[in-house]
Amino acid sequence: MNCTRKFEFYVSPDGSVKVDEEGVPIVKEFTEQEHELTDFVANLIERQYPSAYKALEIEYRASMPNKRFFKFLIVHRFIRCNFGKFDGLTYDIEGEVLHIEDIACPLKWKNDCPLKGIVCRPRPFGLTKREAEIAKMASTGNTYEEISEELGISHSTIKNILQKIKEKLHLSTSKDITKIIITTL
Template sequence: MLKLNNIEFYNTPSGSVMVSIEGQEAFMLLPTHYDLISILHDYIMQNYHGAYLALSSLYKGSAQNPSYYRYRIVSRFARCNFGEYETNVVDISKHTFHFEQVHCPLRGTGDCQLEKVVCNPQYTLPLTEMSKFKLIIRWVLLPLWLTIFIVYLPIWYLLMSWYYFSFQDYWESYLVLWDRVMITLRLKNEWKSIKMSCCFSTRNRRCFEASVVRMKHVLW
């Protein structure tokens, strides 16, 4: 099984990427090198996620061909970070990337939007157990929020406002109810950190806008 160890990259004058693995002859990186490209692609995606998102957006036109799509991402990442031929320190050793200051005519000019995004990228810190727990809580609370919102609507209408309907009144009443639910679950502080992305329809636009303002004040 291929391991990310003792691998050296360097650019050629024609723009190709050469790969030198310990114990093997140097070869030009091609889309057919599936094993090497796959392991590098996955490592970049997990550990340099910002660079991966930028490159995946740049090459989204090739996404219909997955092998070529991954090749373009890996090749560009290597060209921008491992392009120099370095004999003292290998580019990848023991699953650790050693980035180089690759000569680039666009560096420092402001003309390259990927500068400091793809070249010399930021390492993506792994999620802590608490961060994972918070993400799970957020996904769990969203359907709960929607369920209570829908179920409480006819109850409130029948008990409190059977002769008319005001979305603003209902919204304020619902926020009070939700606060009580959060207190009961001891998750009120966590709820305030959740960004809501739901959109509700209403005939009264002013009422809806006022409700959104009210929601922001309560949540943030």
């Protein structure tokens, strides 16, 4: 799938998910037959939010024998828990960046959803406390020099840590780190 595509998702009152893709003139329902989109989003979730992906694998394990449906259930639930609003401000997915939204729980009858904080508003995976701190500082416009001075570590260490974050999150630019950090930390 082309990594420059942009998608906006919203959940209708009946719980179905609609998808609007930039440049495509129709809004369609996100269904099990959307194999390419399902695979693309599942891959992003698994790489960037592995705790959420693993929790959803457990939640839907009974459907595992039907791999396509299993993957669709994971993606559908993640979308419902993180991309429910049709806000028009930013796309929910821009390339490989997921813009997590703060939405009302779609599982209203489950006041104590066991996946709260794991699937909804998940944290990017694998970042150490220090990496998250540096990423957050970089996302607010601080230069390498400013960050290194404030944290008392070298400019090259800051640069290396930001490179490591890009690799961990499978991102291509530092700008993408900023997009993820702003929406998740």
